[in-house]
Amino acid sequence: MIFLAYIISGLLLLGIVAALMKWRFKGEQTAVSRSNLLNFFTLGHAGIYLILTLLALIRLPLPVLAFNNYLFMDPLAIYEVLIAETIFLLAAVYGHGYIKNLLDRRVIKVESLELFYGSFNLLMVMVVFSFFSNNLALFWILLELTTILSAVLIVTLSARENVIAALKYVFIASTAMLFSVIGLIILFATAKQTSGSGTLNWTELMVMANSLPPSLFIFAFVFCFIGFASKSGIVPFHTWLPQAYAKAPSMVTAVFSAVLINSGIYGIIRLYAVAHHNGAWHTVSIILIVFGVLSIAIAAFSMLPRTNLKKLIGFSSIEHMGLILIGTGLGAPVALFWTLYHILSHSLIKALLFLSAGILKNQFESNYLQDMPAALKLQPLATWGVILGTLAVVGMPPFPMFFSKLFILVQLGAFSLPLLIIVLIFLLIVAGALAYLLIRAFTQPPADIVKPYRADWSMKLPIIVLFVGIIGIVVYLSTGLSGILNTITASLGF
DSSP states (O other), rough: OOOHHHHHHHHHHHHHHHTTTTTOSSSSSHHHHHHHHHHHHHHHHHHHHHHHHHHHHHSSSOOEETTTOOOOOOOOHHHHHHHHHHHHHHHHHHHHHHHHHHHHHSOOGGHHHHHHHHHHHHHHHHHHHHHBBBBHHHHHHHHHHHHHHHHHHHTTTSSSHHHOOOOHHHHHHHHHHHHHHHHHHOOOOOOHHHHHHHHBBBHHHHHGGGGGGHHHHHHHHHHHHHHOOOOOOOHHHHTTTTHHHHSOHHHHHHHHHIIHHHHHHHHHHHHHHHHHTTTTTHHHHHHHHHHHHHHHHHHHHHTOOOBHHHHHHHHHHHHHHHHHHHHHHHHHHHHHHHHHHHHHHHHHHHHHHHHHHHHHHHHSSBBBGGGTTTTTHOOOOHHHHHHHHHHHHHHOOTHHHHHHHHHHHHHHHHHHHHHHHHHHHHHHHHHHHHHHHHHHHHHHOOOSOOOOOOOOOOHHHHHHHHHHHHHHHHHHHIIHHHHHHHHHHHTTTT
């Protein structure tokens, strides 16, 4: 019944957006009215999904299976969807004023509004059901659809560079996802050889994990990993990410960095949970740790010469996906606990950074640090959002990433002290690059004449809410959040 509520509400609101595509307005004022109306339904869609997810968390005995076991809810799925819907809702609030500015600057065409909001709403549906997918084949299909919809959201802005960024994203992500098809075929055949009937359902694979041949499972995992890693910007499948983040609208980039990037990691964690009960566990752990360290290293050195604020934040996402891979690959319950906490922290902080960067882009009409004189005076809220978000993403106390980074690194030290030292060196380089960002961007002399950009209240509210949320999850960790994370860890069999 709960899945029907998601489907019906999603179809209803998408149908309304489709109907609005036939409603043609004329004139400047009606373009804003059109944007407001589409934004209103988007807010409603995200709000309904968030309420449904909270009700499922509070009222339903988990796990819940439906539609011939193709869909399911368990603590991990609910956790990911709650993060996703919170960010989608805040991005939709931000979009109320942000899209008006894009219309004023003629960056987005009036005729593209329905396509933009329709794709945004459809992306929300695909992301939610990808987390609720019990079947790996269905999960793969939904991930591919998110790639297409993400590309549409990038190209709705009237710029040649956006088309290039979208095509690069589609080419790299979709090509890598073809490898996952090979992995799924091997995994299906392996399950059939073991049980007599093939399956790609997470729940069934967990039951038969002990009896799956380790060598075949490793082979299947490697191919699946290539596709899922590309969705999360894991090195060497990361090259699409910085350009796509730089060119996408800021409300979309917030969703990419805080939600979409989690989908590939989600698939990797699910497969690793199967490996954890299989003889393939040690090899799979080494694979995750190696690619995690590699991602941190490449991101660290890539951040040093950057002056584009959104690209710099994008490379930081690659670094944190590497840290999440390391935490997952360590395999200890405490490491997974803090990895899950890190996922939540990363989502909130990156949304804060990109939404703040969006206001600065509107003020200075540039993402480059050297083009932002007197930022603190002209846009104090957005500037403080970038400053505090940067401190938070580095892992300064009392921000939440301090705790998750600390405990993941402690577990890494127990695994390999030389590897811990190497990772710490890379993290120091990252911290230096981000410190240079703050110095370069916010210590420039004021320009002669700079007119302040009046950001709409709807653009400021999500930044305040996100900052409160970032501090809130530190306080809430000692009460309810730790219980949720322990439940997820236990449900995965750690």
